Amino acid sequence: MDHFLYRDGILHAEDVPLTEIAAAVGTPFYCYSTATLERHFRLFQDALAGMDHLVCFAIKSLSNQAVLRTLGNLGAGMDVVSGGEYRRAQAAGVPGERIVFSGVGKTREEMEYALSHGIRQFNVESAEELRVLSQVAASMGKRAPITLRVNPDVDAKTHEKIATGRKEDKFGVPIASARNIYAEAATLPGIEVVGIDVHIGSQLTDLAPFEAAFTKVADLTRELRADGHVIRRLDLGGGLGIPYTRSNETPPLPLDYGAMIQRVFGDLDVEIEIEPGRLIAGNAGILVASVIYLKEGEGRDFLILDAAMNDLIRPAMYGAHHDIIPVIEAVAATDQRPVDIVGPVCESGDTFAKQRAMPPLDAGDLVAFRSAGAYGAVMSSEYNTRPLIPEVLVKGDQYAVIRPRPSFDEIINRDRLPEWL
Ligand code: LLP
Secondary structure: OOOEEEEOOEEEEOOEEHHHHHHHHOOOEEEEEHHHHHHHHHHHHHHOOOOOEEEEEEOOOOOOHHHHHHHHOOOOEEEEOOHHHHHHHHHOOOOHHHEEEOOOOOOHHHHHHHHHHOOOEEEEOOHHHHHHHHHHHHHOOOOEEEEEEEEOOOOOOOOHHHEOOOOOOOOOEEHHHHHHHHHHHOOOOOEEEEEEEOOOEOOEOOHHHHHHHHHHHHHHHHHHHHOOOOOOEEEOOOOEOOOOOOOOOOOOOHHHHHHHHHHHHHHHOOEEEEOOOHHHHHHHEEEEEEEEEEEEOOOOEEEEEOOOOOOOOHHHHHOOOOOEEEOEOOOOOOOOEEEEEEOOOOOOOOEEEEEEEEOOOOOOOEEEEOOOOOOOHHHOOOHHHOOOOOEEEEEOOEEEEEEOOOOHHHHHOOOOOOOOO
């Protein structure tokens, strides 16, 4: 459920008509709903209510500080994957003890920065990283709290580019070698083992792969405890999928996911962490664009928008589907006809949808891409020197621009001409 609904024939974000924001801000822009963000965060809180837990928002999915502060104010932790994301979480006011640091390639500088400003734990992805982290922490007179990310060799049955838990993927350490690495960790002066981490992929629409992976982690917890390690925290990653089409998709609900977690880990007396991104942010955001032209081609028509692949790359990169709907509601009886929905960028990959049935639309009309809150704005670029588009946050009947559109001068003046030119 989200808070983007038609009222009196106009698509609203909570209580604000999107036509009003478009007139004030210009198109294209991203628009997020506070009520939806908060609702989704609370679904996870409720799902894990029976257990000691922390919900860490995966800020790679949507990292605007206003969003992070909204969730941080509800008590959310943050999952970061770079020094930049760590600083964003910090800037949003989230304390280090609620920040977990994931990622396969943490640098010494990133480790040092997080250790000096406070960190809940590092999710370590290799024996090599573990040794470097120990050196860095020991040189600072500290011990770094860690979990080791294990790769359970489970196929998440999701898109090839976002599956992470098979043995051919670059993530984590094979679960079979975990005991040896924990044994080494126990000897390292700069390391304090606190738990185990696992994350098998994103946009999972079935609980079975999660349960298979979690069951392996529960077994490993018992083994490591028998070996004498303190395993008091399990980070179960993110990955719960969302419905991208309104009609035929029914991914599991957070409540069922939470019940499964309680079933698998309930008797282990552990603290649970989860790192959802998409389920919190995805349907809390839309992208609003204008039609520039309806171009009549040979055998097919093209709806050319002012948004492009640089603003929302998911269709080009993953073949992802986003529902695209008119901001002014189509009259019920209107005939729909198929069009290719494209952007102005100079490559054929700049296609959002092929032969999508749409009501009649013409130059100047507004459309909204649904489910664009997660991995939308954060993956955008300035390809074709197209400015990063604004982000707007709505709360009830208020809205605010939370990232303005940069001017062309700001973009061009970032370049420097060398002396010889
Ligand atoms: N934790 C870790 C360690 C991750 O790598 C990810 C996502 C998450 C949590 C959050 O997963 P989520 O709950 O959002 O599924 N750009 C792609 C998705 C990449 C996901 C990367 N890792 C897309 O647009 O579909």
